[in-house]
Amino acid sequence: METTLHKVRRAILAGTSYELDEPVFTPKLDVSHEVLLYVEGLNVSFDGFQALNDLNLYINDGELRCLIGANGAGKTTLMDCITGKTMPDSGDIYFGQTLDLVGRSEAEIARLGIGRKFQKPTVFEAHTVFYNLELALKSDKAVWPALRLQLSGEQRDRIEEVLSIIGLTANANMLAGSLSHGQKQWLEIGMLLVASPRLLLVDEPVAGMTAQETERTAELLTSLAGDHTVVVVEHDMEFVRSIARTVTVLHQGSVLAEGSMDAVQNNADVRKVYLGEEAA
Numbered sequence: 001m002e003t004t005l006h007k008v009r010r011a012i013l014a015g016t017s018y019e020l021d022e023p024v025f026t027p028k029l030d031v032s033h034e035v036l037l038y039v040e041g042l043n044v045s046f047d048g049f050q051a052l053n054d055l056n057l058y059i060n061d062g063e064l065r066c067l068i069g070a071n072g073a074g075k076t077t078l079m080d081c082i083t084g085k086t087m088p089d090s091g092d093i094y095f096g097q098t099l100d101l102v103g104r105s106e107a108e109i110a111r112l113g114i115g116r117k118f119q120k121p122t123v124f125e126a127h128t129v130f131y132n133l134e135l136a137l138k139s140d141k142a143v144w145p146a147l148r149l150q151l152s153g154e155q156r157d158r159i160e161e162v163l164s165i166i167g168l169t170a171n172a173n174m175l176a177g178s179l180s181h182g183q184k185q186w187l188e189i190g191m192l193l194v195a196s197p198r199l200l201l202v203d204e205p206v207a208g209m210t211a212q213e214t215e216r217t218a219e220l221l222t223s224l225a226g227d228h229t230v231v232v233v234e235h236d237m238e239f240v241r242s243i244a245r246t247v248t249v250l251h252q253g254s255v256l257a258e259g260s261m262d263a264v265q266n267n268a269d270v271r272k273v274y275l276g277e278e279a280a
């Protein structure tokens with residue numbers, strides 16, 4: 001059988017055009033490493049201002065990665081590029097080994113299994129916790145194609161499972177509007193989880209949370225890693241220390257340092273440009 005790669009190679013050799021009906025394997029990727037998200041040489045400029053500057057980032061499958069960096073470092077712009085909201089000027093973004101994300105729509109990227117949680121919770125306050133999850137699940141046609149009025153047993157099971165993961169089983173029949181701020185954030189994470197995303201991008205999950213909620217969120221995100229790959233943007237250093245195995249520091253649109261929290265905090269460049277600001 002002729003693979004897509006064969007087809008492309010034949011067309012290139014013959015100098016003819018070709019159309020892809022499936023993504024083509026990119027030999028740029030090292031398949032011996034289990035990289036799920038591959039960002040290389042990413043550049044984005046806004047009216048001449050370089051928001052991302054030749055940025056490289058590699059996230060392994062199942063990893064929990066924290067992204068830190070001062071305001072304006074490019075964290076949100078990076079998330080915007082990964083999720084198809086912003087088109088980079090140049091550079092590669094691959095999801096897994098075969099899926100080139102650049103040029104795809106936000107909806108398409110979401111369907112491929114990338115969920116994004118924005119900072120502000122956007123749950124439906126006038127509906128119950130359960131119904132919020134039901135709505136999220138029904139709107140996800142990639143995983144649950146038949147939009148039926150009645151939930152299937154399988155769908156109900158998935159909602160129950162997610163309720164348990166986010167710790168809101170006992171709150172299932174409460175109105176979402178009556179939840180605490182922290183619980184609303186967990187519900188919103190749950191609304192992404194019903195679709196079983198492979199990659200979860202989470203922007204400042206613990207902003208405004210109590211100490212106890214922050215601790216619970218650390219447990220939740222840690223428990224999601226493995227089954228999912230989780231990238232967290234966060235300013236709360238204690239929180240980052242409590243969850244991160246690897247921390248990536250962005251500065252002026254590039255990666256300034258990467259490693260364990262200790263390694264990063266002791267990095268001279270980081271101390272100068274980022275942590276120095278806190279000390280000042």
Ligand SMILES: Nc1ncnc2c1ncn2[C@@H]1O[C@H](COP(=O)(O)OP(=O)(O)O)[C@@H](O)[C@H]1O
Pocket residue numbers: 046047049050051069070071072073074075076077078
């Ligand atoms: N749509 C835009 N138009 C112009 N400048 C932008 C836009 N989005 C972001 N920027 C600029 O790009 C830089 C990086 O922003 P951002 O990615 O939001 O940083 P962070 O999330 O790390 O705080 C900032 O200087 C910001 O002002």
Ligand SMILES: [Mg+2]
Pocket residue numbers: 075076077
């Ligand atoms: Mg931001």
